[in-house]
Amino acid sequence: MSVHVAILGATGYTGAELIRLISRHPHLSIRRLGAHSQAGKAAGEVLPGLSGDLAAMPLLPADKSLSGDIDMVFTALPHGAAAACVKAALDAGKKVVDLSADFRHQDKDVYAEAYGQPHPHPELLSQAVFGLTEYARDKLKGASLVANPGCYPTATLLPLLPLLKANVVDADNIIVDAKSGASGAGRSAKTDLLYCEANENVRAYGLPRHRHTWEMEEWACTFSGQKAKIRFVPHILPMTRGMLATLHLKGDNVAAWHGILSDQYASEPFVHVLPEGKLPQTSGVCGSNCCHIGISVTGSDEAVVISCLDNLLKGAAGQAVQNTNVMYGWEETLSLDTIACWP
Amino acid sequence: MSVHVAILGATGYTGAELIRLISRHPHLSIRRLGAHSQAGKAAGEVLPGLSGDLAAMPLLPADKSLSGDIDMVFTALPHGAAAACVKAALDAGKKVVDLSADFRHQDKDVYAEAYGQPHPHPELLSQAVFGLTEYARDKLKGASLVANPGCYPTATLLPLLPLLKANVVDADNIIVDAKSGASGAGRSAKTDLLYCEANENVRAYGLPRHRHTWEMEEWACTFSGQKAKIRFVPHILPMTRGMLATLHLKGDNVAAWHGILSDQYASEPFVHVLPEGKLPQTSGVCGSNCCHIGISVTGSDEAVVISCLDNLLKGAAGQAVQNTNVMYGWEETLSLDTIACWP
């Protein structure tokens, strides 16, 4: 059995990772590559890592990307633009994993506030499953539309949810100071993303309130039942991949937090809590679909919890494939690595 | 007039910057380079950026570094080791700027707690001037021993002190999430500082309580009169130079904070508060002795204040030269750059 796949937005960084992962997946087969602005070229002209048949595949405009015998669509498009493609795909009976932000919110008004524009297809919101895999397996099975989470919300919610659920963290006083590799900013030719501007440089951005803050707060509440206030400050670092989220937390019973986190993720293939006193680093996860979590208790009522993931994998394409594996009832780790490509 | 200078610890990264700055200083003249473990070599064998006479200068053992016609000593040595050299230099009537941590604390017990060892020469602590230049000019004039501040305390105190002094910040609830280039970790041959380990990687370290936390809290209190509790988490980034400190603050009257900071530093040559809404980046200060400060008001009682500096310059060698200029009554900017070497 082979599920025929179209990838829309195939020539961005997330698209490139989708191609890599799906091309080695035993049950998925790439049949269409959509890349509107590059349509007419072969994939290998735009993506340096391809060769052979994949390099020769034509890049298609949006309207040709879904034609024919496609079973499933991955949309790696800008928010706003993704929704129309998602609708077209669903209308044509295809399953969709959407990597944009368009279906990550349950309420169209929250989307409008976070993204500064009305939602293009609010009627579809209710059927979307928010694909933070470890918390969504039941709903993912058989889902037709998966909203793949943002990289920052994934890096924040994985360490935060167990503590919120255990009711040990001060939910009004959560600070997330996040550091991301530059690939999270995408492949647009902007001056501030040039090598010479991003190299040997670090800066915060997205203040006073980055769009992913709404997503974090919404799903922290939905998954834990607790209303959380998150002060979120992202930074861009001089590295291609990798994301580290430093959670400055206050709460009760901090000595128990390591155990709470360890218990939650004890049998997870991709989420690992490091031994007490050991802190994660992004190079320990890049190239894999893993999230590593560490904790340091810094006072009687406070702790620093740190998570790391590869923003293009567990933060995007990897989690999308993980979700696909769950949707179809396949082994969850298919085509995904659990060991970092280190160094 | 020319002040004759010895640099001890000349072959580390801070030592190299001291050589560069002092060699182009109109009133300072390098006469001795001390580098105990490299003694016998010429400076140019160990430091790639030198040429000519400086490259040919011999590296001396500690006991030969202070002999003869030396007026002034810069000690860029590990804490613990610096104190004996400082004492020897003071006893011989030389002025000292010490870049180690040995004289940054007013109380020997605080030093012992922070550094895990008794202070080697507590009798000298009272004569040391803590050289956060902008707050110490009066005491620096004519001082014989200057304790040059740590890079993290400099990056934290410059944005924090005006707010503490204005009594607008919640002093019990200060979080400093700092990001440093790898040069801050020094030039020792350790596996975790290898290129392939530090490149494409970010990690926190120094938890649960980094040594610089004591220094920050002590001088926050001494300079502002307010007791501050600082939760400090440093990270090491894949870049050589640069430090960015993200201060997550709560307090009152946040709309006035930009004005408070701007007023404090309006006439400073090296500390610049960016226009409202603009955030600093480390590439904007590296190579210069500047500290750039930006602020984003994120709520009615909270703000993010961000500072950037070059950890080897305003965070070490640059501030040491700035302090020297003040000690001798010279123009404060001599031999220091105010424009970053960008890109």
Added chain:
Amino acid sequence: MSVHVAILGATGYTGAELIRLISRHPHLSIRRLGAHSQAGKAAGEVLPGLSGDLAAMPLLPADKSLSGDIDMVFTALPHGAAAACVKAALDAGKKVVDLSADFRHQDKDVYAEAYGQPHPHPELLSQAVFGLTEYARDKLKGASLVANPGCYPTATLLPLLPLLKANVVDADNIIVDAKSGASGAGRSAKTDLLYCEANENVRAYGLPRHRHTWEMEEWACTFSGQKAKIRFVPHILPMTRGMLATLHLKGDNVAAWHGILSDQYASEPFVHVLPEGKLPQTSGVCGSNCCHIGISVTGSDEAVVISCLDNLLKGAAGQAVQNTNVMYGWEETLSLDTIACWP
């Protein structure tokens, strides 16, 4: 069926890649990890990319690494040290893929000249198969000892051999200017490999004659029948992985060279000749086992031929696994990626 594997030198960069590749191989199973200087620790304490059972595996001293039910050994040890382990393994009836330089030469005198020391076990040289896979498949099948080629010889021979065999290149006048990521220098804690020394820096090394020159010249001759004189200059670049070899060549019939190269590698899974006029880049191969080759004809009797590979994969661990697949008669691409992990 599962072949039980020991990896000696498991905590170096090549060792880490062997662990990653072998752990996902369907027919290989890691049973021992040798790491003499780290013996007693768990693998996860030394290698940040591991988790779960692999992270918990004990690191063994050399004498314990081969005991018990081991079928096959990968030796990723320094030259000189590898030979004794190889001999012990062969004596115990195990198959060996040696990633050191100890068995890459057919003549012990050449080894002695290149490595400045007598060969520890010259009696084994004749049974070693030089594992440049694309040119050694027949001999690899059933081999008990494979000498895995160096990264520079692999990057040089793959583009050079077809031209030498076709007798179109001036064999007395071959210049190879190579550029390597820092991981090629290994994981020793040396000052010149520190992040701050290697970052933002490029330098040549290994002059006047790097050790790999002997290896290149020997196998150029053995495989092509032509005696070649190679002027080889390697450089180390500020990147972790990747190797690019620029071959400055003179010869005849240069217009035909692209066809000669394309024909040679038309059906290879891992060696790809780019379309005429297109030049390869290392980011197009890193993370994969591929070698990309491009050519630019620069005159009537001269051309520049450029090859790229991942020094830790096709230049080391990847080719070792490729050779293993051939030795056992498995599909040659098992556990190896053909698409780069880009960006």
Added chain:
Amino acid sequence: MSVHVAILGATGYTGAELIRLISRHPHLSIRRLGAHSQAGKAAGEVLPGLSGDLAAMPLLPADKSLSGDIDMVFTALPHGAAAACVKAALDAGKKVVDLSADFRHQDKDVYAEAYGQPHPHPELLSQAVFGLTEYARDKLKGASLVANPGCYPTATLLPLLPLLKANVVDADNIIVDAKSGASGAGRSAKTDLLYCEANENVRAYGLPRHRHTWEMEEWACTFSGQKAKIRFVPHILPMTRGMLATLHLKGDNVAAWHGILSDQYASEPFVHVLPEGKLPQTSGVCGSNCCHIGISVTGSDEAVVISCLDNLLKGAAGQAVQNTNVMYGWEETLSLDTIACWP
């Protein structure tokens, strides 16, 4: 005395370095900053390294950049566009240092061949002085138009000219394999200059014949009297600054080459020949105006000669200021550093 300066193309990387150097020059004073596409903004909005008065200076369109009391103009504009501004400045009686390629050739036909377009103002070619400072001091004194050399020609000619003049190098057989930091490609927002494409990557470009080849060959001949054939292959590396040129040379009397080079540059402030057997590295020159040269004799009739410089300084803005110092008869090192900003 203060010479009033306009900088055209002030917001590129070379423009930024011109601002830094000129702003600290004792005899030069910046009065106009031209940046056509950014006109209307303040300099500090586009250049992160500025503060104070310089940050507040308005960026002017081309036609306003030369008005008023300007004595001298630096043009850091694209080739083709520079010529008209140069002519306007000369017509208005101002001195010009042009950092574009427009006046680097003595023959308009060579320019047309190298740049693929007719020269806009061939009548001005004869008055331009090619400013490879060490070979042009006599002509520079009192010159009104200086053509500042390209970075690759500077890095190639400095090590090559003494050998050509001594008639010891085989002039028909010169190979220059050059490696440049990404800042050499300028500040245009192009996809292949994005951080994530240039990081962890190396590639050759500009083949089969890069434009600077004409410039190298022309001035090799003009300065040495020998016609040289240069096979030139440039590469772009993952670093911001720095250029290393590896010259693969054949010739006679190679044992004497180190002496020939050392003698030539013995009293130069910015060109240093390293001791025999020592090879230069780019980090040893970046931030300074120096060129370091090393040599390794690799055979009886062959040697590798390697030069390093900072492409934005000795390769561009630094040499422009050096030339200015000579033009006006000032001390040649004014405002230029001789020690690298290392690490």
